[in-house]
Amino acid sequence: MRNRKIGFLLLSGLMIGPILGSGIIILPPAVYETAGNYAIFAWVLMLGLSLIFALLFGKLSLLIPGDSGVPLAVERAFGTQIKNLSAIFFLLAVCFGPIAVTGTAGHYLQLLTNQSFFNEKWLALGILCFVYIILTRSIADVGKFAFFMSSFIVVTLIVGSIHTLFTVDGSFTLSKPITISDFGESLLLLFWALIGWEVIGSYSLEVKTPERTIPRAVVLSFTIIAIVSLIVAFAFQWIHSKNGNMMNQSLAPLLQSLFGSWATPIISSITIALCISTVLLVIGAVSRLIADQAKNGLLPSWLSFKNKNNVATRSLFSLFCIHIIVFILYFNDLLSIQTLVAIANAFFLCNALLGVLACFRLFDSVFFKISSFILAICFLGILLFSSPIILLLIILVSVYFIWLQKRDSKQHEKILQVGNE
Template sequence: MTNSKGHLTLGQGTAMYVGAVLGTGVIALPALAAEAAGPASLLAWLALVVISAPLAATFAALGARHPDSGGVSTYARLAFGDRAAAMVGWCFYFAIPPGGPAAALFGGAYVAAATGGGKATTFITAAALLAIVTATNMAGLRISGRFQLVLAALLVSLLLVSVALSLPDARWDNLTPFAPHGWTAIGSAAALLVWSFAGWEAITHLAAEFRHPSRDLPRATAAAVCVVGVLYLLVAFAIIAVLGSAASTSDAPLGALMAQGLGGNVRWPAAAAAVLLTMGTMNAYYAGAANLGAALGRDGALPSWLARGSVAGQVPRRSLAVASAMSFAALAVVAAIDVGPEPLVLLTTGSFVTVYAIGVAAAIRLLPRGTLARTSAFAALFAVAALLLMTGRYLIWPAALTAAALTYLHLKTRTTPPTPQPTEKHLTPS
C-alpha cells in the first residue's frame, strides 16, 4: 500500500470527485440533449455512464501509480515527452474561453426564468458571473473546497427530493415518439453530454493528497461513478417523463422539475442554486486554468510573459487576464450571432475528448501489462474513439490547438539559440 503525506480520506475523496464531475451540466444539459434526440437522449445518458466506468478507472490507476498534481499533462510527458504534455496543456487552457461563457449562460438562464426576463437578462447575468469570478481570482481569493462540497451536497439533495416528488406525475406518453429525430441523433446528444461527464481526469490532480492513494483512489472513483451515474439517469428520466415536450424547450429544466415536484414558486431557489453551483465550478476551473497558463509560460509551452505567478503562493494574474479576455470575447460573439451555448459546449467537449484520448494512450503505455488497469485502458480507448466520432466537426478546435502548440514549440526551438557547450579550454585546469 502506497502512503503519502496527503490528508484526504476515502469519504472525502469520493465527495470531491462527485463535486468535480457533478458540475453545471445537470442544470441545463438534459434539455439540450432532449432537444437533440428527444426521449432517445436517455440512451445517450446511459452510454456515457457506461463509458465513464473504464475511463474513470484508467485515470484512477494512473493517479494511484503516479500521484502528481500535473495530472494528465504529467502522464503525457512520462509516456510521450514534452510535446504531448504541451498539447494537453493547450487543450486544457484554451477550453476555458468557450467553457466559461457556456457555464455562465446556464446560470444566467435560471435567473432569466426566475425574473421573467429574456435573452438580455441571460447574457447580462452571464457577463456578471464572468466578471465576479475573474475579480475573485485576481484578488487571490478562493472558494473553499468545503464550501464547494456543501454546494454539491445541497444540489444532490435538491435533485433527489425533486425527482422523488415529481415522479408520480410521470407519463409514459411523454416517451413517445422515442426517437423523433432518428437514431443517429443519439450521437449528437452524446456529444453534448460529454460536458456533463467531464471531470474524471480531475481527481488525478489530487492523487497525491490521499493518505493511501493506491488503495483509496480506485475506491473513491468506483463510488463516484455509481453516485454520478445513478443521479444523472434519474434526473434525465424525470425531466423527460414528467415535463414531456416542455423538457426540450425549457431554459431552466431543473427549476421546472422542482416546481412540479415541490409545488409553488421555487424558481428563485432554483436560480440561486444554479448561480452558486455555476460560480463554484467556474471559480475552480478559472483558478486551475490561470495556474496552468502560468506553468506553461514557465515551461516554454506558452510565452514567458505569462509565467509571472507560477510560483506557489503567487497569483497568476496575467494568465488569468488572457483567459478571461478570451471568455468575454466568446460571450460577445455568441450574443452577436444569437446561437446560444450549444456551440460553446461542443467546442469545450471537443477539447475534453482530446485530452481523454491522449491520457488513455499514455495509460496504455505506462500501466503494467496483464493488469486489470491496463485492460480498462483498452476499453476506455474504444470508448474515447466513439466519443471522437460523435464530436465530429467540433474536433477542429482541439486539432487547431494541438497544431498551434506544436508550431509554437517548433518556432521557439528555431529562434532560441543553443546553450553554449564548454570547450576543451574551459575544461582544462589552469
C-alpha cells in the same frame, strides 16, 4: 508551509458538481427529444462508459501523481513535447471556458434576482471575481465550499425528482420504435457528460493517502452522479411521455410538485451553483499546471510561487488577467458564449483524447486498453464536429509539437550512440 490536505468526502464534493455540470440541466430534455423513452437506456450506456473513464483517470492519477495532472501521464507515454502539447490544450480550454460558464451563471443570476440595475455580463464578472477569491483559500476551504454546493445540487434534484415520480401521473412505455441513427445521436449528445474526470490528477498531491482517498472519491462521486443522472432523466421522461408534451424543456416541472412556485428560482440557483463548481475545479487545476510547468523551467520561474496555503497565487493572478481580457471581448460582443463554448470544448476534448491515448499506452490491462481505445475513437469522432478553423489550429499546433518530439528523440538517439562508441 501549511498544507491542509483533503479526504475523499471533500475531494468528492470538488468533483461531483463540475462533472454533473450544466449537462444535468440541458441533457435530459435534449436526449429525450431525440430518443424518446429509449433515452434512459442511452443514459445507462453512457454512464457505463463514464465509469470506465473515471476508473482510468483515477488509476492514472495514482500511477503518475503531480500538479500537472494529465500532461504528466502524456509525458510518460509519449515524451516531453507531447506533454507540453497536452498542457497547452488544457490551458487554452481554461482561457475561454470559464467566461462562457460564468456568462451562463450571470444570465441565471439576473433571472433569479429579477433586477435591471446590473446586466448579466456585469453579474458574470462578479461571479468570476468571487471564484478567484475562493481559490485564494486553502484546498480544504475550497473543498468544503464545493462540497456544500454539490450537496445542495444533489439533494434538491434527487428529492424533487423522486417526489415527482411518486406524486405526478406519468407513464413509461416502449411502444414506439427508435431508429439506430436517433439512438446514436442521443449517445453523441451524452458523450459531453464524460468530460471532467481527467482533472482528478491535478489534485493528486492535495489529498491525504492518495492510494485510498482517490479510489474512494471516484467510487463515491460516480455513484452519486449516476444516481442523480438516472433519477432526473427518468423523472423528466415520466412527466413528459404520457402526453408527449415537450413545450417545457426546463427541469423546473420536476420540482414543481414539491416546491411549487419556487421551482424555477431553485433551478436557477442550481444552475448557478453548477457553473461556480465547474469554474472552481478547472481554474484550480490549471493554476497548479502553470505552477508545475514553471517549476520545471517551461514557464517563467516566478509563476511557480505558492503561498502559505499552498495556493499558486501568481498563476491564479496570471489566469485572472487572461480571463479579464477574454471577458472584455465577450462584454463587447466580439466573442459569444456559443463561440467560447465551442473553442473550450474542442481543447478540452484534445486534452482528454491525449489522456486516454496515454492510458492505452501505459496500462497493461487488456480491459483498460480496449476501454481507452473505444474512448479515444469516440472523443476523436466528437472532435470532428468542431469548427473547421479550430480543427485547423489544433492540427497545426499538434503537427508542430509532434515534429519537436521526433527531433528530440533523434537527438537523444544520437547522444546514446556517441556514448556507446
